[in-house]
Amino acid sequence: MRTTFFRSLKMTLLSTTLAMLPAMGQANNLPDMGTTAAATLSIEMESQYGDAYMRMLRASRPIISDPVLQSYINDLGNQLVANASDVKTPFTFFLIRNSEVNAFAFFGGYVGLHTGLFLHAQDESELASVMAHEIAHVTQRHLARSMEEQAKRSPAALAAMIGSLLLAAASPEAGIAAIHATTAANMQGQINYTRSNEQEADRVGIETLYRSGFDPYGMPNFFGRLADQFRYVSKPPAMLLTHPLPESRITDSRLRAEQYPRQLDQNHLAFHLAKARVIARFSGLQAQQSRDWFIRRQAKAQGVFADSLQYGLAIVALDQHQYQQAQTLLNPLLKKSPNNRFYLDVATDIDLGLKRYDIAAKRLENALKLAPDNAVLELNLANVYLNSKQYAPAIRLLQRYTHQRPNETVGWNLLAQAYANHQQLAESYAAQGEVMALRGQWQKAINRYIEASRISELGSLNQARFDARIDQLRREQVRFNALRN
Structure with missing residues (x-):
């Protein structure tokens, strides 16, 4: 299923940024670091800030709404979370179209990955090592703990820092200036505390990587190669600028990997197919450039590598x-x-x-019998129904899909289209309102529901349902604005 991504203002992602080179230490002797931050921010408050930040990201970053890639990173991320320690919150993984090699974690279990990671990772263990590190930032509550350290130095600093983080999401220049003003007096303490966080995330992350069945060498291999590749360039990736990779840290990462039995990467087909999909559609290459990239590698490719290259060529042909x-x-x-x-x-x-x-419909319906409720299959089938003007079954399918996955914009967009084509305008406006709410565009969402209520039968159950949702959205708008202000 072909999808679109949101294009808008460039934003600075002010969060726990990626730097994954493990430090020495025994993974099973880690202190309990998840409690100290509770004095500053509760898990519930972290979730509220994470939700607010995610809504602004949907509105202003090129988040990729590709069900196939989303399903892949969800499966990989959930496999890691299932083997992580101290998990206290659900996790949400998402992709941002950006060729920079980077990833970040934020309040509430939100983990973002740049597509540039797929361009540089050579196997699934390397990609998983990035995600394991970011998961550790969340489970160890590093952002909240960092804010607590700041609050100890200045009681007024906590509110200022949180406000600056959210301001940066909405207005990069103003937010960055606010962050500098908030932290300038305590810069050295912040640097030291961040280093400690990174080392802890390295230790916890590599243990999670091993427990999830991946090669622990995926971490040092990826970052050692990255450091070598950008050692002499004038402008290295943002990750290397904020977190330099000296030889001592790369050596430490290899020594830490040696503490675990080697688990060779199994050349996972899904990883290579995901990488091919990113290169074909989200790397910024023109069609002929993508085709050349795949063809150049075909001569020496075997097994899953060969299959993934052929898959990439099929996507290029399809998109042309x-x-x-x-x-x-x-x-x-x-x-x-x-x-x-x-x-x-x-x-x-x-x-x-x-x-x-x-x-197409028969193929997908048969596939769904083997994998009920699979997001990729359901969205593709709904798209087939829409294209063949079978709006009623499309609506039934998408109603169930959005009920199960209310935070995914692609389902609501398709549902709004299906309702509009089926001449159910009030329901279409309501579905559009849900998309706008997920982007933090509260007044637009409310206006869509007001219009849905206006054209509904007076006193009907539908009108009552729309009016109730309007009240709910207004309360969420007040809470959202309170966090930002």
Whole structure:
């Protein structure tokens, strides 16, 4: 299923930034660091700040709304969370279209990954090592603890710092200036505290990596290669500017990896397919450049590598509306793995391009019997129903989807489209309102619901439902503005 991403202002992500080189120490002798921050911020407050920040990110960053890639990073992230210690909050993983090598964690279990990570990671263990590090930042509550340290130096500093973080999300220049003003007097203490956080996240992260079945060498391998690659460039990645990688830290990371039995990467097909998808659609390359990238590597590729390159070429052909060529490339892969979500997604778009709606619907309906409630399959099937003007089944499917996944904009967007095409304008306005609320655009969301209520039958259950949601949105708007102010 082809999707879009939000383009808007460039923003600074003020959060716990990635720097993953492990320091020495025994992973099973870590102190309990999750309690001290409770005096400053409760888990509930962290969740509120995280939710507010995420809404602003949806409105102003190029977050990728690609169900296939989202499903992949969710599966990988949840595998790591299941093997992490001190998990006190749900986790939300998302992708940002940015070629910089970076990742970040924020209040409430939100972990963002730049697509640049896929361009530099060579296997799934390397990508997983980045995510494990960021998960550790959340479980150890590093941002809250850092704020507590600041508050100890100045009781007024905590509110100022939180306000500055949220201000930066809405207005980068003003936010950055506020952060500098807030922290300038205590800069050295902040640097030391951040180093301590990074070392702890390294230790906890590499243990999580191992316990999740990944190669512990994924961490030092990735960052050692990254340090070598950018050692002499005039402008290294933002991550290396904020967190230099001296040889001593890379050595420490390798020594820490040696404390665990080696678990060789299994050349996970899903990782290589995700990487191919990023290169084909989200790397900034033109179609011919992407095609050349895949073709240059085909001569020496074998196994899953060869399959992923062919998959990438199929996406390039599809996006150029070369449907027959895309089908020729995809068919051998689909025959080999008929229930692979990556392949089914592209096969569906090929069928849509060729107007073979019945074939696409039957394939997806059969796949859903084997994997009920799978997000990729459900969204693709809903898209098929929409394109074939079967609006009623599309609405039923998307109603269930948005009920189960209320924080995903792609489902609400499709539902709004289905309602509009089915001449249910009030419901379409309501679905649009949910998208705007997820972006923190509260007044626009309220206005959509007011319009939905206005055109509904007077005194009907629908009108009562819309009016109740208006009241709820107004309360959320007040709470949101209180956090920002």
